[in-house]
Amino acid sequence: MPATFHYCEDNGAATGSPVHGTTRSGFPSDTHYATDMNWKTADDCTANGGTTYSSAPITVPGSGSNYSMPKYQYGHFIGGTFNQISSAKWSAHTGDTGSFPTGITLKGTVTSTYATPATSNSSFGTDFTSQVAIGSGISVNFATSGPENASPASTLSADGYTQYLASQLVVASTCTTPGDTPTITATLQYNEN
Numbered sequence: 001m002p003a004t005f006h007y008c009e010d011n012g013a014a015t016g017s018p019v020h021g022t023t024r025s026g027f028p029s030d031t032h033y034a035t036d037m038n039w040k041t042a043d044d045c046t047a048n049g050g051t052t053y054s055s056a057p058i059t060v061p062g063s064g065s066n067y068s069m070p071k072y073q074y075g076h077f078i079g080g081t082f083n084q085i086s087s088a089k090w091s092a093h094t095g096d097t098g099s100f101p102t103g104i105t106l107k108g109t110v111t112s113t114y115a116t117p118a119t120s121n122s123s124f125g126t127d128f129t130s131q132v133a134i135g136s137g138i139s140v141n142f143a144t145s146g147p148e149n150a151s152p153a154s155t156l157s158a159d160g161y162t163q164y165l166a167s168q169l170v171v172a173s174t175c176t177t178p179g180d181t182p183t184i185t186a187t188l189q190y191n192e193n
Contacts, residue, residue: 009071040057040069042055067119071166083157106184
């Protein structure tokens, strides 16, 4: 029987050692699994009673850029009789229903470091504004203790987690079409045996 997989999400002030979010949706036995990446100006998980994106929009600034709260999501593998999960890659944008409007950028990274979310530049390094095929995605490692483990491994042989799959939406003053972005697909691909 294969492992069961869920997306989880950390929110709130950085706490603990190693550092993670104060609110942990889907971790370890919480069942409020993240079901969307809706970027917004509220730092919460929609599946855990959070704010809808339409109630916390990112506005077009008069100059410069406005930022969503960063999303710190991660995968959770639990149960089943798998031997090993390996070769994971993540892309925040593998498919869509249209293009992002001019002036809107999607940035992302894979990391074991959590920072208290804020509507300022998180400096995530990979540009996912255009589709990034999963074969060109970012490599992802695992740990049994949580996404914040400072020494993740390239394989997972027991129930555990991916690193953080972090993303942030940037809206510049050059945005030509304010409103909802197209629906996009994020993908986490991995091998399981």
